[in-house]
Structure formats: C-alpha cells, structure tokens
Amino acid sequence: MIPNPESRIPPKTYHIWTIGCQMNEADSRHLASQFEALGFVETPRAIDADIAVLNTCVVRQQPEDKAVRKLTDLGGVKNKRPGMIIALMGCMVGKREAEELAERFPFVDVFTAPSQTDVLVETILQHDAYKHLSKAQVELADYRLPAVNREKAVTAFVPVTLGCSHVCSYCVIPHRRGPDRSRLPDEVLDEVRALAAQGIKEVNLLGQIVDRYGFDLEEGINLAWLLKEVAKVDGILRIRFLTSHPAYMDEELIQTVAETDKVCPYIEIPFQAGSDRILESMRRGYTQQEYRDIISNIRKHMPDASITTDVIVGYPTETEEDFMETMKLAEELRIDMFHIAKYSPRPRTLSAKMKDDVTPDEKEDRRIRLDELITKINAEKSAELLGETVEVLVEEFQEKKNRWRGRTPHNKLVFFESDADCLGQLVNVKINWTGPFSLIGSVA
Numbered sequence: 001m002i003p004n005p006e007s008r009i010p011p012k013t014y015h016i017w018t019i020g021c022q023m024n025e026a027d028s029r030h031l032a033s034q035f036e037a038l039g040f041v042e043t044p045r046a047i048d049a050d051i052a053v054l055n056t057c058v059v060r061q062q063p064e065d066k067a068v069r070k071l072t073d074l075g076g077v078k079n080k081r082p083g084m085i086i087a088l089m090g091c092m093v094g095k096r097e098a099e100e101l102a103e104r105f106p107f108v109d110v111f112t113a114p115s116q117t118d119v120l121v122e123t124i125l126q127h128d129a130y131k132h133l134s135k136a137q138v139e140l141a142d143y144r145l146p147a148v149n150r151e152k153a154v155t156a157f158v159p160v161t162l163g164c165s166h167v168c169s170y171c172v173i174p175h176r177r178g179p180d181r182s183r184l185p186d187e188v189l190d191e192v193r194a195l196a197a198q199g200i201k202e203v204n205l206l207g208q209i210v211d212r213y214g215f216d217l218e219e220g221i222n223l224a225w226l227l228k229e230v231a232k233v234d235g236i237l238r239i240r241f242l243t244s245h246p247a248y249m250d251e252e253l254i255q256t257v258a259e260t261d262k263v264c265p266y267i268e269i270p271f272q273a274g275s276d277r278i279l280e281s282m283r284r285g286y287t288q289q290e291y292r293d294i295i296s297n298i299r300k301h302m303p304d305a306s307i308t309t310d311v312i313v314g315y316p317t318e319t320e321e322d323f324m325e326t327m328k329l330a331e332e333l334r335i336d337m338f339h340i341a342k343y344s345p346r347p348r349t350l351s352a353k354m355k356d357d358v359t360p361d362e363k364e365d366r367r368i369r370l371d372e373l374i375t376k377i378n379a380e381k382s383a384e385l386l387g388e389t390v391e392v393l394v395e396e397f398q399e400k401k402n403r404w405r406g407r408t409p410h411n412k413l414v415f416f417e418s419d420a421d422c423l424g425q426l427v428n429v430k431i432n433w434t435g436p437f438s439l440i441g442s443v444a
C-alpha cells in the first residue's frame with residue numbers, strides 16, 4: 001500500500017538491523033518488503049523507528065554481544081517512547097531461548113525465530129496501533145524489494161533450503177534454525193522472476209547446505225535442476241549458490257555449474273580443518289583426502305573455478321601439527337578465499353562440553369599465519385589477471401572515489417572509472433592493477 005500523501009497521519013516507520021549471514025540479509029529484505037506493503041516507511045536509525053527489529057546471529061560470541069548491546073540501548077529508548085515496538089528475530093531466538101530472553105529483556109514485544117517473518121508481522125498486526133491493517137496486503141507483496149534498496153540493488157539473496165540437520169560439533173545453527181527443509185520450486189522461481197522484474201541481475205541461492213536442495217521433494221528436483229530452471233528466467237544474468245557441503249557436491253551438480261552459462265564458476269565449500277582427527281571430532285563427515293578429491297573434480301570440469309572456504313582455528317585439542325595440516329591443505333589447493341573464525345564454544349553444542357584448551361594468543365597467532373598465507377596466495381592468483389580482460393557485473397558507484405565497483409564471475413572485486421551509467425551492466429574491464437583482494441582496470 002502506498003501511503004496517502006494527503007493524509008495528516010505520518011506513516012509508521014520501521015528499521016531492521018541485521019547482522020550475520022546472507023540468510024539473515026534475505027530474511028530482512030523479505031520482512032522489509034512486508035512492512036512496505038503495509039505502508040510503513042524505512043527510517044535510517046533504530047532509535048527513531050516505530051518498529052525496530054534486530055535480526056541476530058549467534059554463530060560466534062561477538063555478533064551475539066553486539067546484538068545484546070543494541071537491544072539494551074533500545075530498551076532505554078523504549079522507556080521514553082513506550083509506544084515503540086521492539087522485535088528480536090534470528091538465531092538468538094530458538095524455541096528454548098524465547099522464554100529466557102523474555103525474562104532478560106522484558107521490553108521486547110516480539111520474539112521470532114529465523115525466517116519466521118510472517119509470525120512477526122502477524123504479531124505486530126495484533127498490536128492496538130496496527131489492528132486496522134490487513135494481513136492480505138502483506139501476502140500480495142511477499143517478494144517486493146524494499147523501496148530503499150530498489151534503486152541500487154543489482155544482486156539479491158534467495159533462500160532455497162532452510163535450517164540444517166547436520167550436527168557439526170561446534171555449530172549452533174541446527175539448534176536455532178531447526179532441521180533442514182527445501183522451499184518449493186514454484187515459490188523459489190516466483191521469487192526469482194519477481195526480483196528480475198524489479199531489475200535484479202544476479203541471484204545467490206542460499207542454504208546452510210545448499211547442495212541438499214530437493215532431498216525432501218519429488219525425485220529429479222535437486223540443486224542442479226533448480227540452477228537450470230533459474231537460468232531460464234529472463235533478466236537474470238548471473239547465478240551463484242552457497243554454502244555447499246562436501247558430502248553433497250556430486251558429479252551432476254559440478255557438471256551443471258560447468259555447463260550452464262549463467263551459473264558462475266564460483267563455489268563456497270568449507271573444509272573447516274585440515275586434520276582428519278579434528279574433522280572427525282567436528283563430525284564433518286569427510287576426510288582431508290575426500291575434500292581434496294572434490295576440489296580436483298571441480299577443477300577437472302572448471303580449471304579456473306574459484307573456491308571459497310571456511311576454516312576454524314583453535315578448535316579444542318587442535319595442536320600445532322593439526323593446524324599445520326590446515327596450512328598445508330590451504331597452500332596445496334590454492335583456495336581463492338577463506339573465512340577464518342577463531343573457535344568459541346556455543347551453548348548446547350557438542351564441542352562446548354570439551355575444554356576450550358587453545359589459548360586466545362594461540363588462536364590469534366594461527367589466524368594471523370593463515371591470513372598471511374591466504375593473502376600471499378590471493379596476491380599471486382590476482383597477479384595472473386594483470387593485462388587480462390574480465391567481465392564485471394557492476395553493483396555500485398562509489399561517489400567518494402568516483403569509480404564503479406563490481407565483480408567477475410569468479411567473485412573478484414573490480415574497480416574502474418567510467419562516465420557511462422554502468423549500474424547493473426556487464427562491462428568488460430581490462431585489468432591494470434592487482435592486489436590480493438581487489439583489481440583495478442579500465443573499460444576495455
């Protein structure tokens with residue numbers, strides 16, 4: 001609903017603060033589109049909003065602490081403005097946690113588990129100030145982009161599997177997001193078509209284990225099938241998917257990525273640790289050699305495929321020798337990008353029962369050494385692109401630097417100058433400077 005400009009009543013405002021993974025970003029976009037369908041208007045600061053939503057992450061202690069600080073600040077604001085609605089959403093809110101959180105933060109009006117935006121909207125609509133609004137308005141607008149992002153959005157995240165049924169020893173996600181399940185193909189494809197109609201050029205299909213897509217649907221429906229269907233949507237130029245689990249990265253999927261033009265040769269596939277002993281303790285379900293075999297199979301089909309991985313350093317009992325296995329594997333496989341996390345125990349996980357026996361200094365030392373290695377590998381790999389022409393999907397104009405920013409199909413960040421309006425365009429850029437994590441060039 002578009003707010004009536006003649007109305008004397010100013011529209012209600014909302015603010016969604018988001019931290020954590022792309023799944024949270026997708027949930028926040030979806031929620032924003034629902035709010036906008038109700039005629040609410042986004043405001044840049046949570047403290048000014050009529051409805052403030054914190055979409056949280058607890059995968060590590062740091063984002064959880066940030067959310068708690070933010071929430072405490074909002075509690076102070078609500079003391080002065082009792083009509084404000086505060087909602088807590090995301091991985092901080094599991095079934096068991098909601099009661100405990102309600103006691104700890106009595107000023108919070110709504111607690112909603114991850115991806116449950118409908119529940120949140122319904123609860124808000126029961127509030128006296130919003131009872132006159134209708135849920136039907138929301139249903140019509142499920143896949144609309146929020147107005148604030150519409151102008152500049154080029155890429156969007158589309159969840160395809162929700163939750164996770166693996167029980168990796170260190171991971172809190174299954175406790176908060178529930179068992180894994182696939183979204184219905186029609187729902188996903190309708191969302192992609194709606195995004196394309198609004199000008200989105202690239203979709204990132206998301207799941208905690210995205211390559212499990214379809215395991216609970218009819219035979220023949222899997223991620224490979226879905227990628228091919230999404231590729232048929234007019235207007236979508238590029239498709240990515242993340243995060244893959246090594247156990248499900250099969251031949252059919254690798255071949256589909258290699259053979260489907262719109263699907264980028266870019267694979268996010270965490271190995272988490274190089275040591276088999278640690279991998280077993282983590283309950284990851286594969287060995288170092290099995291991971292190595294998967295990467296070589298990917299490279300057999302796509303020699304230049306870009307591989308991104310996640311690694312945890314300082315997992316309980318990790319010795320210097322174990323860590324060196326991680327270093328050696330990283331060097332041998334020449335992985336393109338790493339997300340490094342220092343281990344921290346999370347509540348109710350299996351590893352939380354183990355002694356967190358790697359000291360903070362050791363964890364930091366290992367993080368730095370791995371980071372240095374990755375920076376070196378990245379610098380070498382980027383240097384190979386010097387003088388080459390790459391295809392860049394342009395995502396943003398950086399006013400301050402007077403340059404465009406975009407990405408190659410391999411997800412390398414590229415900057416270049418041009419007077420033309422390049423937003424959302426595929427532009428061929430000749431690379432004339434390379435750094436470990438970005439490239440600079442000029443229009444070819």
Ligand code: SF4
Pocket residue numbers: 164165166167168171172173174208209245
């Ligand atoms: S696969 Fe493991 S690490 Fe990934 S979300 Fe599931 S439990 Fe967590």
